[in-house]
Amino acid sequence: MGTGAVGSLFAANLSLLDDVEVWAFDLNELHVAAINPRTDQTQLLDGPAFAIAMERLRLAGYDHIVVDAPPVLGSADVNLMTDAADSVVFALRARRSNTRDLRRAIEQLGTNKIAGTVLLQDR
Numbered sequence: 078m079g080t081g082a083v084g085s086l087f088a089a090n091l092s093l094l095d096d097v098e099v100w101a102f103d104l105n106e107l108h109v110a111a112i113n114p115r116t117d118q119t120q121l122l123d124g125p126a127f128a129i130a131m132e133r134l135r136l137a138g139y140d141h142i143v144v145d146a147p148p149v150l151g152s153a154d155v156n157l158m159t160d161a162a163d164s165v166v167f168a169l170r171a172r173r174s175n176t177r178d179l180r181r182a183i184e185q186l187g188t189n190k191i192a193g194t195v196l197l198q199d200r
Contacts, residue, residue, distance in 0.1 A: 124157035131161040149182035156185065164192035171198050 134142050144162065149155045159165055165186060169179065183191065 122154040122157050124160065127157055128161040149185055150178060159186050159190060162190060165190050166192050167194040169194055169196050171196055 131142060131144075144158055146152075146155045146158050149167075167179070167182065
């Protein structure tokens with residue numbers, strides 16, 4: 078299957094997410110979906126539609142599906158995304174993330190899906 082066909086399949090599988098405007102990009106066998114930044118950020122993600130879209134992408138033959146989510150604390154959408162994910166990797170900012178917030182985030186998501194952490198240098 079050529080990348081154009083895969084990119085079209087990618088976009089079609091994401092069409093379930095009609096509560097947000099999704100832009101799909103086909104970048105040489107890397108397919109990227111971005112939510113329109115002008116979309117109302119107070120709007121909650123449709124959990125069942127997101128789960129179905131992720132399952133369709135799995136069935137379409139993708140080896141890895143990476144979802145960049147908003148911060149765990151202060152976002153109910155992250156819990157909906159986590160329900161459909163195989164695992165979660167926390168990204169922490171050096172000198173900005175604190176132990177208390179990390180513990181709260183882990184309690185919010187639970188420990189069974191946490192695969193690890195990444196420490197990002199604070200600029």
